[in-house]
Amino acid sequence: MWGPESNFAIVVYPPFWDTLVARILYAVLAVLLVFVLIYVVNKRNHQKMIRMQQEEAQRQKEELEQIFTNISHELRTPLTLIITPLDMIIRRLTDEVLAKQLSSVYKNAQNLLTLVNQLLDFRKLEIKGEKLNLQNGDWVEFVRQVYVSFQEIATEKGISFQLDTNGIDELYMYFDRDKIHKVLNNLLSNAFKFTSEGGNIALEIEKYRGEG
Numbered sequence: 001m002w003g004p005e006s007n008f009a010i011v012v013y014p015p016f017w018d019t020l021v022a023r024i025l026y027a028v029l030a031v032l033l034v035f036v037l038i039y040v041v042n043k044r045n046h047q048k049m050i051r052m053q054q055e056e057a058q059r060q061k062e063e064l065e066q067i068f069t070n071i072s073h074e075l076r077t078p079l080t081l082i083i084t085p086l087d088m089i090i091r092r093l094t095d096e097v098l099a100k101q102l103s104s105v106y107k108n109a110q111n112l113l114t115l116v117n118q119l120l121d122f123r124k125l126e127i128k129g130e131k132l133n134l135q136n137g138d139w140v141e142f143v144r145q146v147y148v149s150f151q152e153i154a155t156e157k158g159i160s161f162q163l164d165t166n167g168i169d170e171l172y173m174y175f176d177r178d179k180i181h182k183v184l185n186n187l188l189s190n191a192f193k194f195t196s197e198g199g200n201i202a203l204e205i206e207k208y209r210g211e212g
Contacts (some may be wrong), residue, residue: 072120079113104152111149111185118182132176139171140205146184147203159198166205171207173174 016022086106093099147163154161191201 019161032153049207068119072116072129076113076116076120079109079116079189081110083113104156107149107152111189114182114185118186121182131154133178136174137177139173139175140165140168141170142175142177142180143203143205146181146188148190153192156199157192157195158199159192159195161201162200164202166204166206167207168207 001072040050083106090099090106092101093102103123144163144165147161153159187201188201195201
């Protein structure tokens with residue numbers, strides 16, 4: 001005889017990677033991966049665009065600087081051709097009034113040539129740098145020469161312009177005459193540019209002694 005019947009069920013649970021939770025997690029990771037890829041691509045494109053803009057800006061800057069340099073060279077030649085014969089004419093003139101007027105033109109042309117040379121030197125300094133050329137000289141006499149070159153401008157603009165050496169007759173030292181001349185010329189040019197008629201500009205020499 002058969003015994004009483006009995007029933008039982010076998011339940012097989014799927015592995016975790018095949019569950020609904022795992023599928024949802026996969027979907028979330030896929031979405032995140034897409035967003036990350038989009039972000040990386042956009043960032044690279046943005047950086048590439050910035051780099052291209054910088055390169056284009058640098059190229060345009062170099063082109064403008066080259067044009068500027070060429071113009072400066074073109075200006076220097078006719079200025080030199082003006083200054084040289086003008087100096088010869090002034091030396092031969094007997095009319096003092098005319099000689100004084102032409103001397104003013106000569107000095108202004110020289111100042112313009114100096115500015116053009118300074119611009120070219122600045123460009124040269126940007127490209128490959130520039131070295132100091134130190135020479136021993138009388139600082140007082142050097143400053144006095146610069147002072148004299150601006151006296152005509154002071155008279156024309158009605159500006160009081162004085163040089164005070166504080167009793168120092170001579171002061172020998174090593175300095176780069178060309179570069180110091182550019183510095184003084186720029187400082188005084190700006191001073192006269194921004195000083196109105198009736199104003200005062202003072203150029204002073206004072207010697208300091210360090211302690212110890």
